Amino acid sequence: MEKVLDQFQFERVLSHDPRSKLVHILGRINGEHAIVSFEKARYADTDIPELASRTCQLVDSNHNNIYGWGMGTVKLATADTNIKTIYPATELHIRKYEHQQRHMIIETPDMYKQITLPYIQSLPAERIQWVFNILEGKSEADRVLYRSNDRETGFVVLPDMKWDGTQESLYCVAIAMRSDILSLRSLNRSHLPLLKNIRDTAYQLVKDKYGMDKDLLRLFIHYQPSYYHFHVHLTAMSFADAPGVVAGQAHLLDTVIDNIELYDDYYQRAKLPFTIGERHPLYLAHTSP
Amino acid sequence: MEKVLDQFQFERVLSHDPRSKLVHILGRINGEHAIVSFEKARYADTDIPELASRTCQLVDSNHNNIYGWGMGTVKLATADTNIKTIYPATELHIRKYEHQQRHMIIETPDMYKQITLPYIQSLPAERIQWVFNILEGKSEADRVLYRSNDRETGFVVLPDMKWDGTQESLYCVAIAMRSDILSLRSLNRSHLPLLKNIRDTAYQLVKDKYGMDKDLLRLFIHYQPSYYHFHVHLTAMSFADAPGVVAGQAHLLDTVIDNIELYDDYYQRAKLPFTIGERHPLYLAHTSP
Numbered sequence: 001m002e003k004v005l006d007q008f009q010f011e012r013v014l015s016h017d018p019r020s021k022l023v024h025i026l027g028r029i030n031g032e033h034a035i036v037s038f039e040k041a042r043y044a045d046t047d048i049p050e051l052a053s054r055t056c057q058l059v060d061s062n063h064n065n066i067y068g069w070g071m072g073t074v075k076l077a078t079a080d081t082n083i084k085t086i087y088p089a090t091e092l093h094i095r096k097y098e099h100q101q102r103h104m105i106i107e108t109p110d111m112y113k114q115i116t117l118p119y120i121q122s123l124p125a126e127r128i129q130w131v132f133n134i135l136e137g138k139s140e141a142d143r144v145l146y147r148s149n150d151r152e153t154g155f156v157v158l159p160d161m162k163w164d165g166t167q168e169s170l171y172c173v174a175i176a177m178r179s180d181i182l183s184l185r186s187l188n189r190s191h192l193p194l195l196k197n198i199r200d201t202a203y204q205l206v207k208d209k210y211g212m213d214k215d216l217l218r219l220f221i222h223y224q225p226s227y228y229h230f231h232v233h234l235t236a237m238s239f240a241d242a243p244g245v246v247a248g249q250a251h252l253l254d255t256v257i258d259n260i261e262l263y264d265d266y267y268q269r270a271k272l273p274f275t276i277g278e279r280h281p282l283y284l285a286h287t288s289p
Numbered sequence: 290m291e292k293v294l295d296q297f298q299f300e301r302v303l304s305h306d307p308r309s310k311l312v313h314i315l316g317r318i319n320g321e322h323a324i325v326s327f328e329k330a331r332y333a334d335t336d337i338p339e340l341a342s343r344t345c346q347l348v349d350s351n352h353n354n355i356y357g358w359g360m361g362t363v364k365l366a367t368a369d370t371n372i373k374t375i376y377p378a379t380e381l382h383i384r385k386y387e388h389q390q391r392h393m394i395i396e397t398p399d400m401y402k403q404i405t406l407p408y409i410q411s412l413p414a415e416r417i418q419w420v421f422n423i424l425e426g427k428s429e430a431d432r433v434l435y436r437s438n439d440r441e442t443g444f445v446v447l448p449d450m451k452w453d454g455t456q457e458s459l460y461c462v463a464i465a466m467r468s469d470i471l472s473l474r475s476l477n478r479s480h481l482p483l484l485k486n487i488r489d490t491a492y493q494l495v496k497d498k499y500g501m502d503k504d505l506l507r508l509f510i511h512y513q514p515s516y517y518h519f520h521v522h523l524t525a526m527s528f529a530d531a532p533g534v535v536a537g538q539a540h541l542l543d544t545v546i547d548n549i550e551l552y553d554d555y556y557q558r559a560k561l562p563f564t565i566g567e568r569h570p571l572y573l574a575h576t577s578p
């Protein structure tokens with residue numbers, strides 16, 4: 001990595017998230033593209049008691065009664081930055097990290113039939129080969145936390161790549177055995193046994209394995225999902241800014257079950273909002289004349 | 290502020306958000322409580338082109354093909370930390386910043402009637418006096434962006450305190466003139482003219498004032514809201530991690546309108562999930578035997 005940083009010639013910022021203090025930068029090394037990502041590290045537990053005394057170059061910006069605001073520079077004893085390098089980087093890498101304006105689309109049942117469903121059906125089957133590999137035990141078998149092979153109500157649970165292993169950031173995914181449910185739009189009363197089985201089993205699994213009660217968990221379904229084979233996300237409530245838990249993308253499993261119990265064909269009749277990047281083929285399909 | 294930092298005696302961490310790199314610390318000065326908050330600053334535009342060359346003490350942690358991961362220390366040319374001090378701090382301040390476990394409650398219509406509604410009715414009327422001051426033009430009149438005094442469909446729009454003024458983080462709130470809607474639970478077909486008026490006017494207002502199209506906005510209603518006088522939040526889509534946009538708290542206005550159009554009494558019949566801190570009186574009311 002040292003060599004990459006030493007030879008890196010800055011070109012431009014691909015994206016910059018001011019909330020998490022993460023910046024993805026495009027540059028070149030010997031004429032080839034490289035991407036270097038810098039993210040300010042979380043405060044180390046050992047640094048925290050010293051923060052006040054290690055602050056220098058303090059500049060006050062505002063003062064009001066008992067409140068004061070300012071900026072300064074803090075000398076930390078531990079490494080302050082997480083760094084990731086990609087070299088050589090392809091166009092695909094660049095597109096992945098480049099800032100993309102997201103739009104809200106309010107999908108009517110008709111828009112689903114005319115635009116979204118044909119898009120889903122046009123996706124090559126190989127795209128979800130990795131899902132079948134997991135379901136058939138051919139890959140990631142050692143990571144599977146739970147498995148039931150029932151054709152109707154069966155599913156596997158495995159940790160998501162975003163989970164760092166701590167209880168506060170618990171993130172798992174439950175993937176259905178059956179492959180006839182494309183998305184939320186497909187769900188009806190016939191799927192209630194599967195949905196309830198996933199909910200109840202997930203609660204019990206997390207209770208048994210990690211000692212967490214069900215009211216500390218958020219179970220949700222994405223619309224649009226990133227792959228069209230039915231799956232449910234399980235996250236710790238404390239992971240409140242887990243990617244993709246926002247309204248307009250995440251649908252709580254409990255609400256989904258309730259909607260179907262009250263109104264059989266809710267997900268065939270409802271307008272479903274979704275958020276999507278401006279370069280996504282589905283955005284282009286929905287907005288092209 | 291310098292004096293507060295100099296004399297600050299560390300006691301304990303109140304809360305620490307590793308995503309935003311923000312820590313609230315409790316300490317003492319001359320026997321009195323003080324709270325100092327440190328947040329790593331976003332990268333300054335002028336620092337970004339220099340990040341690679343200013344990295345030192347690099348430690349590689351992982352390497353795989355074209356990908357590399359590591360940690361280091363980056364010498365920035367600008368102040369790297371935002372600091373806020375509260376001194377002297379009261380018990381109320383401490384409680385505000387102290388980490389609170391959040392729980393998910395799935396509220397049935399019956400739980401609403403038995404527990405939530407009596408709680409709402411028990412709140413002192415003075416709590417929302419500030420809302421009436423805004424509606425009557427007695428306070429914040431210069432901040433109001435839009436006003437319609439119609440008794441049924443009227444509302445005011447004003448910027449939220451969380452909005453820093455940039456288009457990417459747009460955050461406004463629309464507060465209804467009428468005071469007979471406590472929350473989402475109260476909404477039925479008779480409120481559709483108000484809901485649609487807020488939606489359509491907000492879209493037009495943001496288009497006229499800031500040139501932003503409606504598909505770049507997220508309009509939503511909180512359940513539970515922080516005050517029980519009907520209001521709608523308007524945020525930019527790009528403010529994706531605005532506080533309170535998560536599923537289980539935010540309900541998209543478009544979905545609310547659609548649910549009522551399809552099923553008159555949806556919000557009286559549905560189970561509504563909500564997330565709530567473990568020290569909130571409503572959590573205690575719902576969980577006490």
